Amino acid sequence: MSGRSIALHGAERVPHSRPEWAGSVRPGHRALLPLVTAEAVSRPESAATAARLTERSREWQDGGWPENLVPLRERAARIRRETLGDLESHLAQLAAKVTEHGGTVHRAATAADATAIVRRIAAEHSVRLVVKSKSMVTEEIGLNPALEADGIEVVETDLGEYIVQLGDERPSHIIAPAVHLAHRDVAERFDALAGERLDHDVTALAGFARARLREDFRTAGLGVTGVNFAVAETGTLAIVTNEGNADLVTSQPPVHVAIMTPEKVVPRMADLGVLIPLLSHAGTGQRMTVYQTLVTGPRRAGESDGPRELHLVIVDNGRHRILGTRYEEVLACIRCGACQTACPVFRTLGGGHAYGAAYGGPIGAVLSPLLAQHEQDRELPYLSSLCGACADVCPVMIPLPDMLVDLRADDAASGRRMSRAGWRAWSALWSNRAGHRVSLAVAAAAARLLPRRFLTRLPVARRWARGRELPDLRGAGRLRRALRRRHRTGDPA
Amino acid sequence: MTGEDPSSGAHAEDAGAEASRPSFPVRFAAELERVGGRCHHVPDRAAARTVVARLCGDGTVVADADPLVAEVTDGLRRVENPWEADTGVTTALAAVADTGSLALVHDREHPRRNSVVPPVHIALVPVPALVGSYADAIVRLAAVRPAPSGMRMVTGPSSSGDIEMVQVRGMHGPLALHVVLIGAADSRASGSGAPEVASE
Numbered sequence A: 001m002s003g004r005s006i007a008l009h010g011a012e013r014v015p016h017s018r019p020e021w022a023g024s025v026r027p028g029h030r031a032l033l034p035l036v037t038a039e040a041v042s043r044p045e046s047a048a049t050a051a052r053l054t055e056r057s058r059e060w061q062d063g064g065w066p067e068n069l070v071p072l073r074e075r076a077a078r079i080r081r082e083t084l085g086d087l088e089s090h091l092a093q094l095a096a097k098v099t100e101h102g103g104t105v106h107r108a109a110t111a112a113d114a115t116a117i118v119r120r121i122a123a124e125h126s127v128r129l130v131v132k133s134k135s136m137v138t139e140e141i142g143l144n145p146a147l148e149a150d151g152i153e154v155v156e157t158d159l160g161e162y163i164v165q166l167g168d169e170r171p172s173h174i175i176a177p178a179v180h181l182a183h184r185d186v187a188e189r190f191d192a193l194a195g196e197r198l199d200h201d202v203t204a205l206a207g208f209a210r211a212r213l214r215e216d217f218r219t220a221g222l223g224v225t226g227v228n229f230a231v232a233e234t235g236t237l238a239i240v241t242n243e244g245n246a247d248l249v250t251s252q253p254p255v256h257v258a259i260m261t262p263e264k265v266v267p268r269m270a271d272l273g274v275l276i277p278l279l280s281h282a283g284t285g286q287r288m289t290v291y292q293t294l295v296t297g298p299r300r301a302g303e304s305d306g307p308r309e310l311h312l313v314i315v316d317n318g319r320h321r322i323l324g325t326r327y328e329e330v331l332a333c334i335r336c337g338a339c340q341t342a343c344p345v346f347r348t349l350g351g352g353h354a355y356g357a358a359y360g361g362p363i364g365a366v367l368s369p370l371l372a373q374h375e376q377d378r379e380l381p382y383l384s385s386l387c388g389a390c391a392d393v394c395p396v397m398i399p400l401p402d403m404l405v406d407l408r409a410d411d412a413a414s415g416r417r418m419s420r421a422g423w424r425a426w427s428a429l430w431s432n433r434a435g436h437r438v439s440l441a442v443a444a445a446a447a448r449l450l451p452r453r454f455l456t457r458l459p460v461a462r463r464w465a466r467g468r469e470l471p472d473l474r475g476a477g478r479l480r481r482a483l484r485r486r487h488r489t490g491d492p493a
Numbered sequence B: 001m002t003g004e005d006p007s008s009g010a011h012a013e014d015a016g017a018e019a020s021r022p023s024f025p026v027r028f029a030a031e032l033e034r035v036g037g038r039c040h041h042v043p044d045r046a047a048a049r050t051v052v053a054r055l056c057g058d059g060t061v062v063a064d065a066d067p068l069v070a071e072v073t074d075g076l077r078r079v080e081n082p083w084e085a086d087t088g089v090t091t092a093l094a095a096v097a098d099t100g101s102l103a104l105v106h107d108r109e110h111p112r113r114n115s116v117v118p119p120v121h122i123a124l125v126p127v128p129a130l131v132g133s134y135a136d137a138i139v140r141l142a143a144v145r146p147a148p149s150g151m152r153m154v155t156g157p158s159s160s161g162d163i164e165m166v167q168v169r170g171m172h173g174p175l176a177l178h179v180v181l182i183g184a185a186d187s188r189a190s191g192s193g194a195p196e197v198a199s200e
């Protein structure tokens, strides 16, 4: 019963000019992290992205938390932790309420289980076109490629998601998916899509996307959304947007599939009055985002819109392993993206792509290794300067820097025997005076023998070494010798 | 509900401070205009009808099947299909003085699409529907029985910040939002009691 997409018509004309690690489908194995980050840092686009993020974060977060939000922040932190303490009973209540209102609840253990459920629902309704409202969990579980493999067209309707979809990229920021792109890049993509030169004014470009996407809302057979908060006491799903796309996605197609992870549940409706103002402020510096769409079951008898069927898919995908550990608090996250905007490493990398995971930045560096979907994500906690900016801006006060340190310790304690042996040897060498002195002498000799740009001539490390230089170690040990001499002659310090 | 009073959140001030603040209608109008909406405060339904007639001109209109809406939109060019309408006229359950937000409830008479599909949304709000804080409006929504299948909080016309993080107004939802506030400033709210008609 559904048509084909107008919005994606001509999408094959849009060039995909992204680095491999920014692609829409996460590669099973990426290059070594230092190589990816070196490439990311050296891209000129990254500096522009960093400048944008820095400016916004200054605008939104300057002066710290507004006085009226300080008590809200404490309450939000409590609400989220209270929920985590008894997650299963809140989920049971939520499921009962959603069912009572006529919705269908599905529990999925893995990403594959979740995508299978959505594929089955789509097949049952002979869906050919899906409209989506922005959702990070669908990125995490790879929903779009799974549906596309069944010959279904999937259209991202959030402007930023639409822009990155056209370029076959992943979102580069939780709430600003196209933050890595300049106005000019967006204009080029839309020109290519339209097959003509458009008006490049920002409002005109947004208007072009609006017109392109409008018909798809009407003809899609299925609407897919994420969930920002799911209220246990009422079975109400809250979806937060600025664009109004969630309102169309949840009201026009005949079937609505909402996908959430277990920790999105909150106990009471009143909790939304605390959490949504905080999410708005932390995410985009707004007092309130424009829309909060509250869905309680499918349409009722006699109603002229709203979906005839509502499916809620609750996908765990590794979260149960985090509950009850010292990392449990990371599940309090409300996905505002503030820690990303505030993070100097995230900015310098030009956004989240270089992390190679669904979530980048501080939250991604903590969450991704814990979800344990990819072995290589264990390296992500090293992508931090531990400056603490993420903890300052986090609306639910998650101690991200502490977790980053703990995750590094976990990583050091497990596996990677080579590096562990290296650190041990270093520690043994420097634990006695002779070893220390010998190592300094060796370093000084090596520095005199090797050319300064030695690093860039190494076969494997060349890409990593771009823009790096060996420190000047020709004088290694000089300070120590000077101090000893002074000590012997009794010169004042 | 728990022991926590949701209205005692960020926006609650002590009584003294509250008394010195502008009235709900004045605060609501200021906040709505800050986010790009327009507030028209009128004394009665007849005046509301004049404002709405002027805003709609001879464009097409979809409207909630509601007595207030019916009276105010009488004589306008009505259509059934919201995708063909220039303007959608709806009611609201509540409006928030602190944030300029509207709380909408969807049911048979108030379909979801009237307030989101047409490029212009006009909401009719009686002054007694004003509440102080966003949290107060959520409490009002939570109290509606039976629990509606669809509810929505709306703060301004639709917008997007997805191109270089610059906020532009007018995305998938309405490009323009007008709120017609009907009635004398509420006696519960402090400040001047006389309705001020927004300068046009």
Ligand code: SF4
Pocket: A174, A282, A332, A333, A334, A335, A336, A337, A338, A339, A340, A363, A390, A393, A394, A395, A396, A397, A398, A400
């Ligand atoms: S960890 Fe905190 S700051 Fe980062 S996205 Fe989650 S809630 Fe926002």
